[in-house]
Amino acid sequence: MISNLQRENLPSGMSLKRRDEIYGYLFIAPQMIGFLLFVLGPLIAVFVFSFQDRNLLLGQITFAGIDNYQAMFKDALFTKTLQNSLIFTAGLVPLNVLGGLFIALLLSGNLRGMIFFRAIFFLPVITSAAAWAIVWRFLLQSESGVNTFLQAVGIDGPNWLQEPNWAMVSVIVTRALKGVGINMIIFLAAIKNIPQDYQEAARVDGATGWQVFRRITMPLLAPAVFLVTVLTIIGALKVFDTIFLMTNGGPSNGTMVLVYYIYYQGFQFFETGYASALSVVLFLVMFILTLIQWQLRRRFVFDEQE
Amino acid sequence: MIKKLPLRFLALLFALSLMTGMTLGQDTINLRFTVWTGNEAHLAMLNGIAAAYQETNPNVTVTFVTIPFADYQTKLAIELSGSNPFDAGWMPESLAVPFLEAGTLLDLSSVTRDNPDYNFADLSEAAMSLYLRDDGVFGIPFSTSPELIYFNRDLFEAAGLETPDVLQENDAWTWDALRAAAKTIKDTTDVYGFQSHGQSIYNIHLWHNLAALTRAFGGDIWNAEGTDCLLDTAESRAAIQFYHDMVFVDGSTVPPGTEADFSAGSAAMTIGFLSQSARLGEVSFEWGIARLPEGPAGYVSVIGQSSIVAFQNSRNPEVAADFVAFITNQQNVETMAQFFPPIRASVLNSGAFANANPAVAPEALETSVVPSILNGSLLPTHVEFPKIDLAGRAAFDALWNPEGDVEAVTTAACEAIEAFMQ
Amino acid sequence: MNKNSLHSGSSARWQMPFISNRRLFALLKYFFLILVSIPFIFPFWWMFTTSLKPISDVFGQLTLLPETWLFSNYIEVFQFQPFALHYFNSVYIAVLVTVLTLIMSALAGYGFARIRFRGNSLFFVMLLTSLMMPIEVTIIPNFYLIQSLGWTDTHLPLIIPSVLGPQGIVATFMMRQFFLSFPDELEDAARIDGLGRFGILWRIALPLARPILGTVAILTFLGSWNSFLEPLIYLSNQNLFTIPLSLRSYTDSYGYPLWNIQLAATVLSVVPMLIVFIVAQRQIVNSFARSGLKG
Known part of the structure; x- marks a missing residue:
């Protein structure tokens, strides 16, 4: 594959490999941003929340240690x-x-x-x-x-x-x-x-x-x-x-x-x-x-x- | 061409979906008022009241948002904690205490009690009990609907029985009479004689059913302070056993797991609220109403109460409170009385109420409805109602089979309920 | 059915000693299939016939045909709530989610499979860890996130997290697996012709990826169409409802179901999908078959 790549016209100042890398990041960017925002972030948050006393109606948030797990x-x-x-x-x-x-x-x-x-x-x-x-x-x-x-x-x-x-x-x-x-x-x-x-x-x-x-x-x-x-x-x-x-x-x-x-x-x-x-x-x-x-x-x- | 079209289409749809989330312009105030009715006649009436309000307050518009009752509690909490909270809305008695205790309701005393034009004294004091707290007024009940017996005249006729309204007139309208009638109807017509509260009686409306029964027998579900479960008292147990026998011994009452509907003619009697008469407009049989039957403890009326409240998180709290005062003033309560039994004594005692509900005969209103409202005891409510509701219903599920043991189940139910009653 | 009539249709291919065995086997198969299909087909029959009954005939004993054919239930479906609007909501959301997922997963799947860049496998393993994680695990923090974005009571929480969240990751995973088995020679040839990455993806890779695109599209569409928990939590305004929420709202103001109208609405929600499926059945199955979807 590398040998093929070398045949292509290179843009000035940027190696082909580098340009390809940028495309790679570009292609996966929407998925990775979404992953951070809607999967990884909330996943970390759910662990954090699980140590809090949270009530939607009262709007209160206090640290509760392992209370929730004990209650469970x-x-x-x-x-x-x-x-x-x-x-x-x-x-x-x-x-x-x-x-x-x-x-x-x-x-x-x-x-x-x-x-x-x-x-x-x-x-x-x-x-x-x-x-x-x-x-x-x-x-x-x-x-x-x-x-x-x-x-x-x-x-x-x-x-x-x-x-x-x-x-x-x-x-x-x-x-x-x-x-x-x-x-x-x-x-x-x-x-x-x-x-x-x-x-x-x-x-x-x-x-x-x-x-x-x-x-x-x-x-x-x-x-x-x-x-x-x-x-x-x-x-x-x-x-x-x-x-x-x-x-x-x-x-x-x-x-x-x-x-x-x-x-x-x-x-x-x-x-x-x-x-x-x-x-x-x-x-x-x-x-x-x-x-x-x-x-x-x-x-x-x-x-x-x- | 195919390459470009989807993108443009997407952009359009995206913009559209964004717009649906936006509120109206800045200059005018738009109140979001939540209700659980989707009934066109109800909404037309409410919109009429809003239009009248706009005549004197040209910068205020009111949007009525319908949330199905089953989701009311959830959606209300979500909306109130969100970025575009409701300004005002309906509140059922079961949620009044939890939402009040959580500090979500706005004090309306300045626009109601302290406003001489409002005629606050006209409101039945007993009916206001849930909403008077710490010298504040946190809601105005707009509908105190007594539980009534709806009966199918055709089926009573087919079974050759005297109808409940006649029995009531003769002071013979008791739970025993209801049970006997239900059994005769089932035996002669093969139609169920009784269905307590529509199809959801064995789950979400369990407490409605238990309230009417236990109170007639001298028991209750829990005490007024909400500290003790009373289901395991001898009176309550007798009442629950009575109902259990109707279902599983007599076979006259719609059992769990069977879908039936009074308005479809598949049950001869049911317990319902007055406002449910709206649904009976087009049924294919003759029907009538009577009050709840007497039990060993005499006649006890049970009322369901819905109120109008303004919310603490409203962006325009003054306007919201003002609109609540407006919609519950003398004139508008008269308007609403066509569907909702009022708590304003002046309206209740006037001819306006008697003539307002076209579906129900005026004399039936007078003999069955008005006294029920004046003497009614509220459906149960509790600050921990959501949790009690789930725990209690789960315990009661064990009762709904022929072997169900009333004593064991009520003991278990009380244990489950009292866990939330310290 | 007698034995002779069965034999009269036998073809010459079925040679002597096997005839009876094979036929018996086939008969047995048919018997099984008919038996097994009853619980699959009967609800549709029942749904359709009941939706034509007046409410007084809905309860009690089951009848195979309505005694009176009542089409007014279908009119009431639209009078009771804005059902057509709910239909539109469901369709446009599902289409939008499908299209966006295809774009996003094709890009990411291709990127992971065919392009070498630093962190490729690290990023992919990160994604993999949440491949098995349903949205229900993070519904609470997601709810707070959606709320702080001001997205409650809009369709955005049904669209964006579906595309970029776990469902999207499954799509990306499937696309990557497909692109991995892609011959290098094709790409090399395209490069010699002067195509860039986008060109290769658009002109070479995607046309060959039709089967997997089809499979991803079907699964994504069905996922969005069936979605229940998210709309239940995020939508309050009845005008924004999708079909699943709409169906369950055919109740009176006390929450009692209005069965005949509810079932008429249910029929209306099912029929167009059935037609699409019956028309496109062969393509759907073939796209699964050629997608190399096997784990």
């Missing part, structure tokens, strides 16, 4: 919301990742009508999350909607959104239905990129369908699986709208997740200092999960670059 340990609702966030994530990730993979594999053959089905599974993705939640809130009533169907096949459906455990199941499944389409598309793309001859060659060598899947398809899909898993985990930990619109965090705070609790503390109770301390916890959870992901990735995904 005594706050049963905090423990519960953290748990709920993890349960939600643990429920959503397998549904969305394996579900997406399963649907993508079903759709990847050359059968007729696959485009039609692909569109159906993608429909909820382009529907706004608010619309999706509103509709499902109505469908998950105790005496109507989904339960009408269940009754028709002889199942007495639960009162979905009024019993804590079922409410959690409901919001997880609603969210999964909303998001599985995007994962399906990513998987379909990845499957399409697998060279057909690999599988053909394996078949010629006498491998069974399962063996082909296990030894050829799956390893080649591993990067996509990781990408989708990471995206789904982030999406699961930041879920807000679905829960806000379907259950308001209830019943008995059974669906109150950490992000919702941050919203509640910050913008309903106006305790923005405490809300910042909760945000720090959310950050740490993300951070730990990210580290784990990178470790796993190193172990399981071999093919980084083609």
Whole structure:
């Protein structure tokens, strides 16, 4: 590359390398300024705020030491919301990742009508999350909607959104239905990129369908699986709208997740200092999960670059 | 061409979006007045009052900003702490104390109590109780809406029952009578007999429901000083058990997790405020109103109260206070009485109020509404209401199933609530 | 369906011993797909039919078709609040965010991938650390920042932080990964032709980056279109609402939902997106497939 560069006409007084550097800085400048202003700055601020007693309504700001963190340990609702966030994530990730993979594999053959089905599974993705939640809130009533169907096949459906455990199941499944389409598309793309001859060659060598899947398809899909898993985990930990619109965090705070609790503390109770301390916890959870992901990735995904 | 177009388009949109955030010119004063109604008739009336104000104060314009009630608390705090705070607005009773204690409300005494033209003595003293603090006047209630029973005449007729207004006339309008009627209606017509407060009764309007019930039974939610939870008293428990039985034993009351709506004809009775009659203009059935039924403790009226306040952070506090005084003067209260039951005795007792609400028969107003306003007890309020609200509702969620244990739940609810009551 | 009619459509490609197996497998696939698609398709059917019912028919038992077809709900959608304006707000914000994100991330992604300058990898690692961080983590300080900038009750906090914040970083990351796999020879050839950096980016790199641009555009657009927490916090004035806030505001003044009108609005919010998707479905999937998006 360097040898090529030397052939170009140099502007007076400035080396080509130098000029290129300036372009480099110029190109990344908007992103880096934005990063400092809207990501790094606020991230530092959230740590600072978490050591303050802040109240939005009173406008007061005083140093509070580790009061907020101490309060957190005594706050049963905090423990519960953290748990709920993890349960939600643990429920959503397998549904969305394996579900997406399963649907993508079903759709990847050359059968007729696959485009039609692909569109159906993608429909909820382009529907706004608010619309999706509103509709499902109505469908998950105790005496109507989904339960009408269940009754028709002889199942007495639960009162979905009024019993804590079922409410959690409901919001997880609603969210999964909303998001599985995007994962399906990513998987379909990845499957399409697998060279057909690999599988053909394996078949010629006498491998069974399962063996082909296990030894050829799956390893080649591993990067996509990781990408989708990471995206789904982030999406699961930041879920807000679905829960806000379907259950308001209830019943008995059974669906109150950490992000919702941050919203509640910050913008309903106006305790923005405490809300910042909760945000720090959310950050740490993300951070730990990210580290784990990178470790796993190193172990399981071999093919980084083609 | 394609290369240039987007940029120009972007610049235009960018400029547009910037403009939306700007306020009007400097010479005129624009008051931002926040309300939670989006009702066209309400807004037309308010704009009419603002126009009248502008006639005498040509440099003042008033913009009414609608914030949905569910977000009112949040948006109010955000706007008040921001760079373009509201000047004045509506305030529900549940938020009055927290916002007053936080010092966000402006003292209006100079333009109201100390202004002889205002006729401050005309305001019902009981209704003013939330807003008289430290020798100041921090708000003027404009609507004291009693909780009333709305009933569907057609369904009562179909079930062959006497209607609540008739029962009330015969001194037989009790919670037991309501329960029996609800059960008969459900059994004969398969329509729910009762829905306490619309669809949100099991969550955001829980306290409305509990207030009406427990007080009729001689209990309450918490004491007047806001220091003790009273839900675990025998009276309150009896009331809550009564309601629980209506839902889960009789099956006559809309249960949690079922969407229904009185105005859709899917419940024969509901508790609502007077101003909700506006929504019943176009329903396909005949309806009527009665006061809340009597309980073991006799008749207790529960009122919801909304007030008009001016905000401390207003850029034009004098103008804001002056407008609040204007909108709550004798003449404008008369105007507003068509939707909002007033606290000015002169208006309440005059024919103006009786004739002002076209949806409700004048005699019903006289027998059910006016006495309810005069003797009403306020919905609960507390300086820590937002926190109590969340903690209490979460505890009550455990009650809303057939196995719900009233004793255990009320004990837990009181424990949760009292954590914020030192 | 009987067995014969199934066989009558068989093509010659399907050779003897496999026919029954393959067909059985295909049938099984269809069966599964139809079963699985019910919860995806049914809400739309229900949303549409209910939006045509009078409020008295909305409650109670589920019916597959409305007994009376009532279009007045759709008129009320616009009378109740300025829904058309909310629609415009959502569309222009999402388009603006998408276009700005594409510009910003193409520049930054290209810069990180193709230009050597001091601090390149340091800056990139800095960005990477916040790749996994959702905006919810910094919503409190961001709120104070937006407030001190005087941006509450404007659309700016829905636009600028979306472009430059975590969503923008994901876009930059995706662009960088794409540009990394770019052949050096193309760039060298362009330089010999006398193109500068901007020229290379505009004439050579971007045209080849269409698939990833498409993917970034779709994800960004959907992200902005779905955005709920930020508008909920930053917007008070009803005229500034976006669709998600608008949908939830179809309630009476006590917060009770007006179901039939709310659902009519929901249908209106969904239909145009459905049409765009059905028309552009192949391009959308292909752009994902060719974007090299695999982690």
